[in-house]
Amino acid sequence: GAGVSQSPSNKVTEKGKDVELRCDPISGHTALYWYRQSLGQGLEFLIYFQGNSAPDKSGLPSDRFSAERTGGSVSTLTIQRTQQEDSAVYLCASSSGGQAGGYEQYFGPGTRLTVT
Amino acid sequence: GQSLEQPSEVTAVEGAIVQINCTYQTSGFYGLSWYQQHDGGAPTFLSYNALDGLEETGRFSSFLSRSDSYGYLLLQELQMKDSASYFCAVSSPGGKLIFGQGTELSVKP
Numbered sequence: 001g002a003g004v005s006q007s008p009s010n011k012v013t014e015k016g017k018d019v020e021l022r023c024d025p026i027s028g029h030t031a032l033y034w035y036r037q038s039l040g041q042g043l044e045f046l047i048y049f050q051g052n053s054a055p056d057k058s059g060l061p062s063d064r065f066s067a068e069r070t071g072g073s074v075s076t077l078t079i080q081r082t083q084q085e086d087s088a089v090y091l092c093a094s095s096s097g098g099q100a101g102g103y104e105q106y107f108g109p110g111t112r113l114t115v116t
Numbered sequence: 117g118q119s120l121e122q123p124s125e126v127t128a129v130e131g132a133i134v135q136i137n138c139t140y141q142t143s144g145f146y147g148l149s150w151y152q153q154h155d156g157g158a159p160t161f162l163s164y165n166a167l168d169g170l171e172e173t174g175r176f177s178s179f180l181s182r183s184d185s186y187g188y189l190l191l192q193e194l195q196m197k198d199s200a201s202y203f204c205a206v207s208s209p210g211g212k213l214i215f216g217q218g219t220e221l222s223v224k225p
Contacts (some may be wrong), residue, residue, distance in 0.1 A: 003188065031211050040216040042203060056212055091158065095211065103149045103166075103207040107158040 002026070004108035006092050012114045013082055021077045021111045025094030027036050033093045033105060034067060043091065049075060082115045089113070118142040120216035122204055124199045127222045128194055136189045136216045138204035141145045146207040148180050153218070154200045162202075163189065191221070 005024045013019050025032050034046040045059040049069040064083075080116070086110055089112050093105035111115040120140045128134040138148065147166035151159040165171050165180035165187060175191040191198055201220050205213040 021156070033212060035213075035215075042217040043205075043213070045212050045214060048212045050211075059212075093159075103147055103162045103164045103205075103211075105213060107160070109158050 001034070002093055003090055004106050006090075006108040006111050007108065008111055010112045012112075012116060013116075015084060016081055018078065018080045019082055019113065021079075021090050023075045023077070023092030023094075023108060025073065025075070025092070026106055027073075029096055029106070030072065030094045031105075032069060033095075034075070034077050035091045035093065037089045037091060038087075046077070046090075075081035077101055082113075084115045087113055087115045091113070103110075118121070118144075118206060118208065118214045119213065120206060122202075122206055122216040122219045124217065125220045127224060129224050130194055130196060132194050133190065133192050134190075134194060134221065136202050136204075136221070138187045138189075138216055140185050140187075140204070140206050140216075142185075142206050142208065142214065144209045145182070146209070148178070149205045149207060149213060150176075150178055150189045151203045151205060152200050153203065153217075159203065164207075194223050196223050196225070 007022045032049040035050040037043050048056040064080045067077045089110040091110045093107045095105045122138045149164045153159040163178035170179045174216045175192045177213040182185040201218040203215050203218045
């Protein structure tokens with residue numbers, strides 16, 4: 001079946017603009033995760049959804065970042081008033097269960113965000 | 117807080133065996149996962165240890181010692197295609213993964 005998809009694959013935006021990044025998880029996966037990866041670095045956890053609820057938003061770096069998930073499926077990560085330090089690859093992952101079942105996550109190809 | 121440490125780079129030759137170590141400090145722990153990421157690609161799941169001991173999956177094995185907060189990934193019969201970054205990650209309550217900074221493995225002919 002289809003894997004995790006993300007759009008756009010690349011986004012170049014001017015500092016101060018808002019951007020929306022989209023994630024389509026694997027059908028039936030209840031858990032959805034957003035991570036951020038800067039060049040040559042590890043993955044930084046941003047937010048986690050179980051269904052449409054976000055029990056853990058602890059990784060969102062500032063109040064300019066928000067995310068929602070609708071219908072237990074598609075998720076959107078919104079960054080308002082983008083800054084140059086927001087430039088990174090934003091990765092979405094899904095898994096069939098949260099709690100201890102979230103260890104095997106399936107990642108999308110990512111959105112490369114460049115803020116000029 | 118939570119932190120993981122792994123070597124930044126490892127180099128080995130084709131056909132050899134390499135071990136990538138990972139030590140962690142975490143306030144909540146369900147298990148240790150390993151992911152592989154090729155340049156420009158998405159991370160892909162390799163292995164998971166919830167209990168102490170060795171898990172074997174083909175050429176790859178992973179080990180965990182909860183008492184030592186330590187694990188490793190063992191890659192045998194190295195192939196050129198194994199050149200990639202390898203990340204250890206702690207599974208925390210809620211299912212989120214906390215990743216290490218990654219180990220870049222270079223396999224030489």
